[in-house]
Amino acid sequence: MTGLRFAAPEYDRLARTLLAHDEETCAVVFTRSGGSEGAWIAADWVLAPADAYSHRDGISAELWPAYLVEIANRARKEKLGCESACKIDPISRGIGVQF
Helix, strand or coil: CCCEECCHHHHHHHHHHHHCCCCCEEEEEEEEECCCCCCEEEEEEEECCHHHEEEECCCCEEECHHHHHHHHHHHHHCCCEEEEEEEEECCCCEEEEEC
């Protein structure tokens, strides 16, 4: 289990957004420190746009490195962490966090 924390409405919105897609879908979560070691608060998240995927199908997805550089630059500019990418597995209909 990670120390990543969401406000309940925001987690629900993220989950609904990811579950709305039949293909494997990625979202990037931007974080702020939660005030204690290993604790992170989700400050914002973005769904990867269609052109950010170098590969995407019903069971796997890969993001272009250039998109990840854009994400890292945003995090650096806004002094945020970029702790996780959330992916949906449409077969199990579950949400997982990948580090």
